[in-house]
Amino acid sequence: MTNTITNSKVQQIFDDLDKYREFCSTHGYVFDEAELYSNKSFVYRQFQKYIAGKPAKNQWELDYLKFKEQETAMLYM
Numbered sequence: 367m368t369n370t371i372t373n374s375k376v377q378q379i380f381d382d383l384d385k386y387r388e389f390c391s392t393h394g395y396v397f398d399e400a401e402l403y404s405n406k407s408f409v410y411r412q413f414q415k416y417i418a419g420k421p422a423k424n425q426w427e428l429d430y431l432k433f434k435e436q437e438t439a440m441l442y443m
């Protein structure tokens with residue numbers, strides 16, 4: 367019985383890692399598996415928001431806005 371409990375805990379960790387990696391790639395964050403379960407990490411806190419159904423910052427959108435601002439500034443130089 368202990369073996370199945372341990373296996374389920376290990377499986378849960380790998381499932382969480384997969385979800386975290388997917389979040390990082392879709393939201394434009396650098397994936398670092400060492401930050402999983404670390405509340406000091408900004409990226410992991412954003413992941414927790416996402417899991418809870420709250421809006422998390424999407425770096426792809428922020429980077430796109432910054433790129434457009436720079437592109438517009440370059441046109442007027």
